[in-house]
Amino acid sequence: MAPPDAVLGWDADTTARAYAAFTRDFPMYRATSRDLARRANLTTSRLVIDLCGGTGATAEAILELAPPQAQVLSLDNAAAMQHVGRHTLTDPRLTWITTPAENLADHVPGPADAVVCNSAIWKTDVPAVFTAVHRVLRPGGRFVFNIGGGFAGVRHRDETSTRNGPSLNTLIHQIAARDYGYTPPPAAEGPPALPLEKATEHLSAAGLSVLDTEVIAQRSTMAEKKAWLSIPVFARPAGEFTHAQRMDILTKAYSLCTPDAPTVTSWLVVVAQRLEAQR
Numbered sequence: 448m449a450p451p452d453a454v455l456g457w458d459a460d461t462t463a464r465a466y467a468a469f470t471r472d473f474p475m476y477r478a479t480s481r482d483l484a485r486r487a488n489l490t491t492s493r494l495v496i497d498l499c500g501g502t503g504a505t506a507e508a509i510l511e512l513a514p515p516q517a518q519v520l521s522l523d524n525a526a527a528m529q530h531v532g533r534h535t536l537t538d539p540r541l542t543w544i545t546t547p548a549e550n551l552a553d554h555v556p557g558p559a560d561a562v563v564c565n566s567a568i569w570k571t572d573v574p575a576v577f578t579a580v581h582r583v584l585r586p587g588g589r590f591v592f593n594i595g596g597g598f599a600g601v602r603h604r605d606e607t608s609t610r611n612g613p614s615l616n617t618l619i620h621q622i623a624a625r626d627y628g629y630t631p632p633p634a635a636e637g638p639p640a641l642p643l644e645k646a647t648e649h650l651s652a653a654g655l656s657v658l659d660t661e662v663i664a665q666r667s668t669m670a671e672k673k674a675w676l677s678i679p680v681f682a683r684p685a686g687e688f689t690h691a692q693r694m695d696i697l698t699k700a701y702s703l704c705t706p707d708a709p710t711v712t713s714w715l716v717v718v719a720q721r722l723e724a725q726r
């Protein structure tokens with residue numbers, strides 16, 4: 448079963464349109480998708496799965512590297528995200544399927560050469576998804592995914608050294624408190640949602656082994672962070688605010704930043720494989 452809030456916010460036209468515009472105008476999701484597609488070894492692939500594919504940024508990266516006869520299935524449970532994707536990315540090799548990642552195995556016609564999941568795995572029921580990935584992969588097939596640094600509990604050294612001044616998120620909370628009387632909830636101190644040890648345990652329980660892991664740094668700017676925080680599903684602060692109020696707070700917070708100031712986001716990248724069949 449998917450966590451109850453898995454699709455909350457994603458299946459909205461406003462989010463889907465803003466997300467697609469963001470992936471078009473800023474490099475983050477295209478760059479992380481290309482990184483994963485490259486690690487999936489797609490040169491001889493015939494069937495590749497784009498898991499939690501959203502509006503298609505990852506499918507596009509896969510299509511660039513897969514051979515002309517390969518088929519790509521992009522699965523996501525938010526119809527609104529796929530609706531935008533279907534209209535912007537038309538390639539005869541690509542099929543869109545609206546379904547939870549947990550139901551993957553019900554929709555894959557044959558053994559898949561690779562499964563790629565960009566920026567989403569920690570939002571799913573991870574053990575169920577890993578089991579489904581094992582069912583659809585051919586022996587030796589690769590499963591490549593990434594986990595946002597905060598969710599994996601990792602930070603690239605460049606992220607630590609680049610920090611100059613308060614983050615946009617910190618400023619948002621300060622302005623919300625000043626102008627809207629916002630009281631932030633007590634900081635949720637707890638373990639990260641999906642550290643490598645936990646992901647490795649779930650992979651191994653599902654019959655998948657880790658081939659490689661790397662903490663990578665995605666470089667961007669405050670301007671990109673602002674655009675990302677304008678996507679309704681990511682807008683802050685949480686709680687009883689309208690989107691217009693959140694955008695008012697964001698504009699004020701952003702005015703205190705330097706637009707070109709470099710920022711760094713960390714990602715934990717995992718390359719796993721279904722074990723070869725025993726002879």
Ligand SMILES: C[S@@+](CC[C@H](N)C(=O)[O-])C[C@H]1O[C@@H](n2cnc3c(N)ncnc32)[C@H](O)[C@@H]1O
Pocket residue numbers: 449450453454457458470476480498499500501502503504505522523524525528546547548549564565566567570571572
């Ligand atoms: C940040 S977007 C990533 C989309 C795409 N991979 C990309 O790089 O642009 C996260 C996506 O995960 C999807 N998602 C979250 N939980 C899901 C689940 N349990 N099953 C299927 N899709 C899910 C959301 O609907 C959303 O489209």
